[in-house]
Amino acid sequence: MTSIQTNGHAAAHAAPAIKIVPPEAPLRDVMNGAGRMEIPCLDHGFVALVDCMPRLVPEGKTADFAIVQSARVSYGEGTKQVSEDRGLVRYLMRHRHSTPFEMVEFKFHIAMPIFIARQWIRHRTANVNEYSARYSIVPDRFYRPDLESVRKQSKSNRQGGDEPIDVGTAEEFMKLLDNAEHLYKDYLSLTEKGVARELARAALPVSVYTEWYWKCDLHNIFHFLSLRMDPHAQWEIQVFAKAMYELLKPIVPVSAEAFEDYRLESMHLTRLEIEAVRSGKPLATDNKREQAEWESKRERLGLK
Ligand SMILES: Cc1cc2nc3c(=O)[nH]c(=O)nc-3n(C[C@H](O)[C@H](O)[C@H](O)COP(=O)(O)OP(=O)(O)OC[C@H]3O[C@@H](n4cnc5c(N)ncnc54)[C@H](O)[C@@H]3O)c2cc1C
Numbered sequence: 001m002t003s004i005q006t007n008g009h010a011a012a013h014a015a016p017a018i019k020i021v022p023p024e025a026p027l028r029d030v031m032n033g034a035g036r037m038e039i040p041c042l043d044h045g046f047v048a049l050v051d052c053m054p055r056l057v058p059e060g061k062t063a064d065f066a067i068v069q070s071a072r073v074s075y076g077e078g079t080k081q082v083s084e085d086r087g088l089v090r091y092l093m094r095h096r097h098s099t100p101f102e103m104v105e106f107k108f109h110i111a112m113p114i115f116i117a118r119q120w121i122r123h124r125t126a127n128v129n130e131y132s133a134r135y136s137i138v139p140d141r142f143y144r145p146d147l148e149s150v151r152k153q154s155k156s157n158r159q160g161g162d163e164p165i166d167v168g169t170a171e172e173f174m175k176l177l178d179n180a181e182h183l184y185k186d187y188l189s190l191t192e193k194g195v196a197r198e199l200a201r202a203a204l205p206v207s208v209y210t211e212w213y214w215k216c217d218l219h220n221i222f223h224f225l226s227l228r229m230d231p232h233a234q235w236e237i238q239v240f241a242k243a244m245y246e247l248l249k250p251i252v253p254v255s256a257e258a259f260e261d262y263r264l265e266s267m268h269l270t271r272l273e274i275e276a277v278r279s280g281k282p283l284a285t286d287n288k289r290e291q292a293e294w295e296s297k298r299e300r301l302g303l304k
Contacts (some may be wrong), residue, residue: 042143043144046110046111052105053104065085071088090258106221110213118206119228126216137197147170222259
């Protein structure tokens with residue numbers, strides 16, 4: 001009785017044999033051996049790609065490989081032709097079969113002004129670790145647009161700016177930024193006098209830069225990019241989103257092409273809009289904003 005129990009216990013703790021399967025072809029690093037790949041953004045910011053999954057792929061393939069591999073749920077099927085892989089990736093994107101795109105991940109190190117970080121952090125599906133202004137002194141880096149980039153409040157878009165404002169008013173705005181930045185000296189001296197960093201930072205403007213590591217899967221990155229590369233997003237976050245896209249595009253070229261074809265450059269038509277195309281009649285709504293949106297779609301479609 002005792003010996004049976006002992007044997008069962010020992011068997012449960014025996015290390016399992018690990019079967020090592022060699023790759024189907026020699027592997028290559030999709031980041032070509034780089035430690036990081038960085039694009040400067042705005043005056044002090046950057047987006048740096050620091051790692052990705054898969055990092056190693058069979059020679060002749062790209063990281064798109066991991067998408068088709070999971071979609072086929074079969075290791076042996078990984079040896080299909082690249083052209084068949086492309087067709088599958090494009091099918092998955094068209095039909096919003098999204099989970100295979102979650103098999104690819106990218107990790108970025110980003111430095112951006114806090115007012116941009118506040119928009120960015122709304123994207124809840126990423127894993128984020130931010131610089132701690134409780135633990136460390138905030139570095140002396142503030143966002144200042146060029147004089148000619150100081151935008152006027154848009155009349156059509158309450159959330160945005162459009163054309164540059166006159167130089168006099170732009171200069172006045174730069175003085176306001178100067179005043180806000182001058183608070184930094186007091187912030188430093190008060191932390192030196194012993195005020196806790198977690199409290200002293202409350203006096204810093206949202207133009208100050210923060211940094212974080214941001215890891216996300218490709219499906220959710222495409223969602224982020226479709227919202228933040230869009231002309232309706234704030235110009236400053238568009239700069240970061242476009243840099244991020246430039247960094248990942250060569251690593252997943254097939255998915256990026258499908259994303260552009262079926263998401264980024266595509267257009268959604270409502271039931272009313274389809275009805276208007278069919279009937280040749282005006283859009284059946286009194287809503288002015290909806291009508292304006294339909295007019296801009298008609299222009300893109302070459303219908304006016
Ligand atoms: C042009 C623009 C203007 C904006 N204006 C404002 C504004 O005025 N005020 C404001 O507060 N925000 C504003 N936002 C932020 C916006 O409302 C979203 O919070 C942000 O874009 C993140 O989108 P998301 O939730 O789809 O993304 P993610 O958080 O990345 O989520 C991705 C997807 O995962 C799913 N998901 C994630 N978490 C949950 C959850 N907890 N429950 C259910 N589903 C979930 C959803 O399907 C979601 O679409 C604006 C965004 C843009 C692009």
